[in-house]
Amino acid sequence: MTTELLTALALVLMIEGVMPGIFPAAWRKALRSLAEMDDRNIRWIGLGSMLAGAVLLSFLR
Numbered sequence: 549m550t551t552e553l554l555t556a557l558a559l560v561l562m563i564e565g566v567m568p569g570i571f572p573a574a575w576r577k578a579l580r581s582l583a584e585m586d587d588r589n590i591r592w593i594g595l596g597s598m599l600a601g602a603v604l605l606s607f608l609r
Contacts, residue, residue, distance in 0.1 A: 568575040582590065 567578070
């Protein structure tokens, strides 16, 4: 189980690094927009992302 968890973490880090690595200006603009959002909207985005990940994971397993 530890190997799978570390593999998943490595994939997350790789995916998270794509945007700032390839499009740093767009990434900075997106972060500025996110910083100006209301906490409630950010929370809904985070919950939606977690739900999408859980659904995808359930299909893959």
